[in-house]
Amino acid sequence: MLQDVQESPAPTRAHSGFSARALSWRLGSEITGLDLRRSDQIPAATIDALWRLLGERGILLFRGQGLDHDQHLAFTRRFGPLAATGMTSRYAPPGYPDLFTVTNIKSNGMRSETENAAQQWHTDQSFLPVPARASLLRCEIAPQSGGDTMFSSMYAVYDSLSEGLKATLGSLRAFHTLFNTRCRVMGNRKPMTAEEAARVEGAWHPVVLTHPDTGRKALYISDQMVDRFEGWTVEESKPLLDYLCRLIEHPAYTYRHRWQPGDLIAWDNRSTQHYAPLDYDFDGMDRPENHRLMFRSTLA
Numbered sequence: 001m002l003q004d005v006q007e008s009p010a011p012t013r014a015h016s017g018f019s020a021r022a023l024s025w026r027l028g029s030e031i032t033g034l035d036l037r038r039s040d041q042i043p044a045a046t047i048d049a050l051w052r053l054l055g056e057r058g059i060l061l062f063r064g065q066g067l068d069h070d071q072h073l074a075f076t077r078r079f080g081p082l083a084a085t086g087m088t089s090r091y092a093p094p095g096y097p098d099l100f101t102v103t104n105i106k107s108n109g110m111r112s113e114t115e116n117a118a119q120q121w122h123t124d125q126s127f128l129p130v131p132a133r134a135s136l137l138r139c140e141i142a143p144q145s146g147g148d149t150m151f152s153s154m155y156a157v158y159d160s161l162s163e164g165l166k167a168t169l170g171s172l173r174a175f176h177t178l179f180n181t182r183c184r185v186m187g188n189r190k191p192m193t194a195e196e197a198a199r200v201e202g203a204w205h206p207v208v209l210t211h212p213d214t215g216r217k218a219l220y221i222s223d224q225m226v227d228r229f230e231g232w233t234v235e236e237s238k239p240l241l242d243y244l245c246r247l248i249e250h251p252a253y254t255y256r257h258r259w260q261p262g263d264l265i266a267w268d269n270r271s272t273q274h275y276a277p278l279d280y281d282f283d284g285m286d287r288p289e290n291h292r293l294m295f296r297s298t299l300a
């Protein structure tokens with residue numbers, strides 16, 4: 001059952017050095033008043049305020065920044081050390097091992113392995129024992145129509161549950177791995193080497209996570225990574241996972257972003273999930289008007 005969450009975000013608020021406007025009621029803030037190309041000039045107090053807001057609101061949108069790779073990485077580093085790029089560094093653009101390329105643009109006639117990397121709800125790197133704290137995705141080329149990314153608030157999903165289900169989930173752990181029966185996004189990827197496969201073998205995490213910055217509880221399972229709870233079979237876990245995954249994709253808990261080149265979105269991997277629907281002409285991806293090129297940095 002859907003219940004209203006108790007907290008409401010403030011409308012446009014002035015912070016130290018920037019303004020924030022809610023993107024939807026339950027998650028997301030658009031930030032204005034900052035030039036991220038010169039992030040070394042942003043005061044530490046402003047960076048702290050952005051980080052606090054990210055924990056509360058789940059995603060921060062910065063429009064029209066037009067960053068290059070170096071500026072993107074410099075801004076990311078203001079929040080802490082970078083994470084390895086996830087499954088493997090083979091998706092990094094030349095010379096930038098800390099960036100992950102998400103694109104449908106062919107290279108040497110070969111289809112991109114990341115053309116459909118996000119066609120399932122997930123939170124980044126949850127297959128690692130210590131997953132990524134946050135990710136920052138920058139749009140360089142967007143399709144003429146579509147190519148959106150959707151985000152969902154795991155605070156809102158958790159808050160919507162009954163006390164009984166909260167108590168049951170609060171005592172459970174789940175196994176997160178890309179090698180699971182629900183995962184549907186490996187289709188176009190080259191087989192992993194044994195070493196790559198060992199790095200992403202999987203990890204156990206509590207199903208309910210207490211966010212270290214806000215103290216709020218968030219649901220931490222995903223359609224892409226999880227097919228069983230600890231001590232339960234896959235078959236037993238499926239009905240409850242199906243139920244929770246339906247809540248995660250419920251429009252009431254989501255924000256859908258229509259990208260423009262130059263946009264940058266930071267998301268908190270502890271309190272949100274994301275998903276890129278195939279809402280553009282995927283079969284016509286060879287035509288320039290359907291090209292999509294994004295770069296992601298990841299915080300350890």
Ligand SMILES: O=C(O)CCC(=O)C(=O)O
Pocket residue numbers: 102117118124135137148149274275276294296
């Ligand atoms: O393609 C997208 O919009 C999202 C890609 C994604 O999941 C990621 O970069 O972590």
Ligand SMILES: [Fe+2]
Pocket residue numbers: 118122123124274
């Ligand atoms: Fe992702």
